[in-house]
Amino acid sequence: MKITTRHAKTHQNIPSSKHHTMSSHHFFPCLLFLLLLSLHHSLSLAKRCHPDDEDALLRIKAHFNNATAFSTWTPQTACCRKWNMVMCKRLPNTKIFRVNFLEISGEEGISGVIPSAVGDLPYLETLIFRLLPNLTGPIPPAIGKLTQLGLLFLNWNDLTGPIPPFLSRLTNLSTLGLNNNRLTGRIPSYLGRLPNLGALWLYQNQLTGPIPASFGYLQNGTVLQLYDNQLSGPIPTSLGRVSFGILDIAGNQLTGDASFLFGEDKQQLNHLNLSRNKLSFNLTNTVMSGIELEAELLVLDLSHNMIYGQLPTWLGHASIVYQFNVSYNQLCGPIPTEGGALQKFDASAFSHNKCLCGAPLPPCTATHTRVPRDGQAGCWGQSKLVKVRFITSMR
Ligand SMILES: *[C@@H]1O[C@H](CO)[C@@H](O)[C@H](O)[C@H]1NC(C)=O
Ligand SMILES: *[C@@H]1O[C@H](CO)[C@@H](O)[C@H](O)[C@H]1NC(C)=O
Ligand SMILES: *[C@@H]1O[C@H](CO)[C@@H](O)[C@H](O)[C@H]1NC(C)=O
Ligand SMILES: *[C@@H]1O[C@H](CO)[C@@H](O)[C@H](O)[C@H]1NC(C)=O
Ligand SMILES: *[C@@H]1O[C@H](CO)[C@@H](O)[C@H](O)[C@H]1NC(C)=O
Numbered sequence: 015m016k017i018t019t020r021h022a023k024t025h026q027n028i029p030s031s032k033h034h035t036m037s038s039h040h041f042f043p044c045l046l047f048l049l050l051l052s053l054h055h056s057l058s059l060a061k062r063c064h065p066d067d068e069d070a071l072l073r074i075k076a077h078f079n080n081a082t083a084f085s086t087w088t089p090q091t092a093c094c095r096k097w098n099m100v101m102c103k104r105l106p107n108t109k110i111f112r113v114n115f116l117e118i119s120g121e122e123g124i125s126g127v128i129p130s131a132v133g134d135l136p137y138l139e140t141l142i143f144r145l146l147p148n149l150t151g152p153i154p155p156a157i158g159k160l161t162q163l164g165l166l167f168l169n170w171n172d173l174t175g176p177i178p179p180f181l182s183r184l185t186n187l188s189t190l191g192l193n194n195n196r197l198t199g200r201i202p203s204y205l206g207r208l209p210n211l212g213a214l215w216l217y218q219n220q221l222t223g224p225i226p227a228s229f230g231y232l233q234n235g236t237v238l239q240l241y242d243n244q245l246s247g248p249i250p251t252s253l254g255r256v257s258f259g260i261l262d263i264a265g266n267q268l269t270g271d272a273s274f275l276f277g278e279d280k281q282q283l284n285h286l287n288l289s290r291n292k293l294s295f296n297l298t299n300t301v302m303s304g305i306e307l308e309a310e311l312l313v314l315d316l317s318h319n320m321i322y323g324q325l326p327t328w329l330g331h332a333s334i335v336y337q338f339n340v341s342y343n344q345l346c347g348p349i350p351t352e353g354g355a356l357q358k359f360d361a362s363a364f365s366h367n368k369c370l371c372g373a374p375l376p377p378c379t380a381t382h383t384r385v386p387r388d389g390q391a392g393c394w395g396q397s398k399l400v401k402v403r404f405i406t407s408m409r
């Protein structure tokens with residue numbers, strides 16, 4: 015993530031060959047004077063605000079009824095130096111400074127829609143409207159003009175409407191955070207095609223429809239957080255092509271298979287939350303990248319689904335799993351003890367399954383006995399028949 019802004023480097027014009035030019039003692043004071051003069055000149059330029067930027071910013075201030083958050087925004091001072099929430103950068107090979115950063119976050123008294131004047135800050139690389147509970151309405155088309163944006167956070171507000179089509183023009187976006195609003199409609203498929211996108215936060219909205227298959231084009235290491243929406247349908251198998259860093263699609267109504275999200279090649283995955291969906295697949299044969307790899311699976315939450323089969327042995331390796339929950343599924347069979355990782359978690363992480371057994375749950379009563387094929391009693395440790403056989407074999 016790059017919330018950093020590039021401040022004006024006012025000393026950039028100092029010649030690198032100064033040791034040669036300063037060899038004469040007579041020349042030195044004169045040169046120093048010139049250097050200081052140019053430094054002062056650059057600084058006064060840095061203080062200056064580009065009139066177009068100043069105009070746009072003052073319109074944003076007026077749009078929000080001159081809220082106290084904007085008290086430093088006065089025409090008497092330079093926006094690049096004195097105005098809160100604003101930063102500038104010098105355009106390459108020029109002496110022109112333009113506003114490249116605007117963050118309005120957690121301020122009191124900001125209400126109404128996002129002003130279209132933000133679209134008149136064409137050099138913005140970072141735009142943040144965040145933690146503004148009275149910021150309402152849809153994402154305005156003006157934002158589609160900001161093609162230099164690398165980071166766009168419009169999160170923790172009260173925005174409504176869809177994720178608009180014009181965000182597809184923001185091809186330099188690396189981080190898009192629209193989480194914690196009341197956005198509706200489908201997730202547009204162009205988001206998977208934004209070439210620089212590394213983090214997409216759409217969680218805790220009211221989005222519907224499927225996860226776009228185009229998300230299979232996201233780059234490795236991407237942080238994709240879509241949790242707590244109303245997404246439905248199967249997870250596109252194309253997502254199996256990506257080695258996500260964080261994949262959190264919990265709290266939706268996703269159905270069917272998710273086994274392709276596991277695999278030896280998922281080397282960057284350290285957080286997988288599929289909890290609270292309607293996923294139904296056999297976990298037995300899933301694999302995950304080995305513990306010798308530098309990336310580690312730290313969080314694995316599969317709870318509240320209809321996942322069946324057994325817990326695979328790779329789960330037992332301590333360094334892979336930090337937070338773990340498979341409760342409320344239809345898993346069966348012994349909890350892997352090899353590696354010992356799963357025994358760090360209390361029984362609640364395994365509860366409400368079909369017939370998981372072994373520490374931290376009660377011992378498997380028939381570990382070496384065939385699971386009976388007939389009847390509802392075919393669960394490990396729960397069948398009278400199995401128990402009898404087990405006791406018999408112990409004698
Ligand atoms: C905001 O300030 C500007 C400039 O001082 C002024 O013209 C305008 O009337 C003010 N608006 C409100 C709503 O106070
Ligand atoms: C949001 O608006 C309500 C009602 O006008 C007001 O009481 C509240 O202080 C506002 N919140 C913020 C953070 O400005
Ligand atoms: C995209 O972002 C990179 C890195 O911040 C920057 O160097 C580049 O100039 C940007 N490109 C465009 C077209 O905005
Ligand atoms: C996974 O997501 C669910 C639903 O949003 C949430 O309740 C749970 O705390 C998450 N699990 C972890 C380990 O973050
Ligand atoms: C992403 O990771 C997958 C396997 O995890 C690998 O096959 C693919 O080549 C990687 N892609 C890039 C662009 O590095």
Ligand SMILES: *[C@@H]1O[C@H](CO)[C@@H](O)[C@H](O)[C@H]1NC(C)=O
Nearest residue numbers: 295296297298299322323324
């Ligand atoms: C799950 O897969 C394993 C291995 O392929 C298989 O033996 C088992 O019968 C499957 N479980 C169910 C419940 O389908």
Ligand SMILES: *[C@@H]1O[C@H](CO)[C@@H](O)[C@H](O)[C@H]1NC(C)=O
Nearest residue numbers: 317338339341359360362363
């Ligand atoms: C696992 O998830 C269940 C259901 O959400 C919860 O009650 C339990 O406390 C969790 N256990 C652990 C160890 O996280």
